[in-house]
Amino acid sequence: MRSARTWITNKQSHVYMSHKPVLGKISDEATAKDFAYTLLPSERQLLYDELKKTMEEKENTQDATPPSTAQLVTAFQCGFWPFIGFGFFDNCIMILAGDLIEYEFGQILHISTMAAAALGNLVSDVCGMWLAVRVESLCRRFGIHMPHLTSTQLEMRKTKIVMASGRVIGITIGCIIGMAPLLFS
DSSP: OHHHHHHHHTTTOSGGGGOOOOOSOOOSHHHHHHHHHHSOHHHHHHHHHHHHHHHHHHHHOSSOOOOOHHHHHHHHHHHHHHHHHHHHHHHHHHHHHHHHHHHHHHHHHTOOHHHHHHHHHHHHHHHHHHHHHHHHHHHHHTTOOOOOOOHHHHHSHHHHHHHHHHHHHHHHHHHHHTTGGGGGO
């Protein structure tokens, strides 16, 4: 969890312990405050600087130029490649864990194949929480970075469709590749 890491690295401050991590949208002041307190001071400064730039950019941008084809291709890839990794690990771990649970504990616990699959999915989801950061980090190492788009360009329908398409196609391919353990069972 984000707040646990922050608490461990900032033991001198007791503020961190009282704030919970933010999951989902920030829609009110309390949620914004909780989110701010889960960040390290250096992360807060980075976020502040970026928010300031975004606000200034919005004020200075009267007409929005659509993103170039190259920017859209890069935006597509930013969703595509990480989601191949997520899909692969999710399916692969789910199949292996479900199979192991059914084989080792199925008769002892008197659980069905579907129950073992559901428990395998639980294991896969927990591992996915940890692996998500690693997959994104690996993608950045390979040079997959979000293109420099204005906030207006990011909000354009075309950009949202391209980014969502990259994620959907990526996770589909990743899940298919992640079924590889089925070839050996």
